[in-house]
Amino acid sequence: MTAELAIVEQDGRLSLPFDLPPLVLDLTRAWLWSYGANTREAYERNIRRWFDFCAQSGLDPLEARKPHGDVFSRWFVETARRPPKPKTVAQVLSSVSSWYDYLHEAEAIEANRFKKTKRPKIPRKHSETIALTKAEAQALLRAADADRGRERLRTAALVRLLLQVGVRVSEVVDAQIDDLGFARGYRTLRVTAKGKKPLIRRLPVETTHALDVYLSERARLEGVELRDLRGPLLATSSGRPWDRSKAFELVQRIARQAGIESKVSPHALRHTYASLAEEAGATMREIQLDLGHADVSTTEIYVHSRDRLEKDTSQLVASVLE
Numbered sequence: 001m002t003a004e005l006a007i008v009e010q011d012g013r014l015s016l017p018f019d020l021p022p023l024v025l026d027l028t029r030a031w032l033w034s035y036g037a038n039t040r041e042a043y044e045r046n047i048r049r050w051f052d053f054c055a056q057s058g059l060d061p062l063e064a065r066k067p068h069g070d071v072f073s074r075w076f077v078e079t080a081r082r083p084p085k086p087k088t089v090a091q092v093l094s095s096v097s098s099w100y101d102y103l104h105e106a107e108a109i110e111a112n113r114f115k116k117t118k119r120p121k122i123p124r125k126h127s128e129t130i131a132l133t134k135a136e137a138q139a140l141l142r143a144a145d146a147d148r149g150r151e152r153l154r155t156a157a158l159v160r161l162l163l164q165v166g167v168r169v170s171e172v173v174d175a176q177i178d179d180l181g182f183a184r185g186y187r188t189l190r191v192t193a194k195g196k197k198p199l200i201r202r203l204p205v206e207t208t209h210a211l212d213v214y215l216s217e218r219a220r221l222e223g224v225e226l227r228d229l230r231g232p233l234l235a236t237s238s239g240r241p242w243d244r245s246k247a248f249e250l251v252q253r254i255a256r257q258a259g260i261e262s263k264v265s266p267h268a269l270r271h272t273y274a275s276l277a278e279e280a281g282a283t284m285r286e287i288q289l290d291l292g293h294a295d296v297s298t299t300e301i302y303v304h305s306r307d308r309l310e311k312d313t314s315q316l317v318a319s320v321l322e
Helices: 022-033 037-057 066-079 086-105 134-145 152-165 169-174 205-222 244-257 266-279 284-291 296-310 314-321
Strands: 180-183 186-193 197-202
Touching: 022 037, 022 086, 037 066, 037 086, 037 169, 066 086, 134 152, 134 244, 134 266, 152 169, 152 205, 152 244, 152 266, 169 186, 169 244, 180 197, 244 266, 266 284, 266 296, 284 296
Parallel strands: none
Antiparallel strands: 180 186, 186 197
16 A cells, blocks of 8 residues: 555554554554555545544544534535535545444444435436547547557557447556456456456457557567567556556547547546447446446446437527527
């Protein structure tokens, strides 16, 4: 773990604004490590926000009650550098409640009294991520294929994986060359989805070709046979794993080169995959399995976020008023 809570110790004590019993510290480490890297990072960041609030309020976090959680919610909104979205506030409160649930299940506390803290209401099918249109997606692929520089082949492979397979950027960054395989005559990629769940995805011919060209060139530069190439599926020029933030910057740059005005992120390409799959006739269940969602309602959010603009009835109202 990279964050201070579980790694950085000063004089044998963890770097926290107050003391916690050794048992609670051990349980906190176990709680964080029960999640994947991305969730773990987010949960640790959120629990530290709660600890900061407790320190400023003179509150022992093990004595917290619902009113403290309600005040914390307002404190978080008012002290943020920019007003957080309701979904962000809800996620922070959910993280803290999850910590208390874990302590309660381990019998370190009598009950999770934080659980009833008021949380912002989030529409069930709400998402602020907007999918690309088919034309925009095609333009993005062309821009990726036409990219320049020594890493242009990696660019083409990344964008096709995100757009044509719909994998999470973290899944691409964490994937290894050994995760490529074959099954029933199809080229496949094994990724680790949320909850550390293994997921085997079939790769389209176009994606496979982009990967093969990239990996062949990489093997040539490293002076090895393609079959002997090892390491991250997509690597830096030095062969190290790629950083998610760099992938985010690359997608934004390619989107600008494609002439796409809206904000484009790797997650928007995952939404695009879901939306284009639905438009092409895939069932919601099929898309759910592709994306590795535990609940189909999550998948519906991805498709709904794309439909809401195309199906906005404002055009119908405007037409009857002309």
